[in-house]
Amino acid sequence: MKVKYIGVSLEDLPMGAVREVLSIEGDFYRIMTEPDETHLFPPELFDVIDESSTMDMAKYVGLLDRQVTVICKDGIKVTGVWIDWTSEQDNEPDPESITLSCADSSLIEIYVCEIREIGASP
Numbered sequence: 001m002k003v004k005y006i007g008v009s010l011e012d013l014p015m016g017a018v019r020e021v022l023s024i025e026g027d028f029y030r031i032m033t034e035p036d037e038t039h040l041f042p043p044e045l046f047d048v049i050d051e052s053s054t055m056d057m058a059k060y061v062g063l064l065d066r067q068v069t070v071i072c073k074d075g076i077k078v079t080g081v082w083i084d085w086t087s088e089q090d091n092e093p094d095p096e097s098i099t100l101s102c103a104d105s106s107l108i109e110i111y112v113c114e115i116r117e118i119g120a121s122p
Helices: 057-063
Strands: 002-005 018-025 028-032 038-041 046-050 067-072 077-086 097-101 107-111 115-120
Touching (some): 002 028, 057 115, 077 107
Antiparallel strands (some): 002 046, 028 038, 067 077, 077 097, 097 107
16 A cells, blocks of 8 residues: 655655555554665554555465466566465565466565566466
8 A cells, every 4th residue: 555654754754755555564554765674654654545555465365386477566477386475574674475486496576565466377
């Protein structure tokens, strides 16, 4: 989900900055700050701009261990066997991610916040 920071300007997060919520951990938003670091912030410091961009991974759980095609928000398509899902807590300091095993035996980790959709591949 996209949020706008309405708190007092910080060196790493100026007032009015629009950010993607990478994950919700407990009662806090994990947000990327200016020097490409993630930090937890209370939600009352943000106005929600767009709730539609948060993926609900629960609806995709049936695709685990199957051949899938992932379409990223930047339009890149990646195909492989979905072998792992890592929560934001287990992937810290990085956000929630999935791992695909590709045909050439390489592993690709894709952050959930970068995914537009996941679908089964033939």
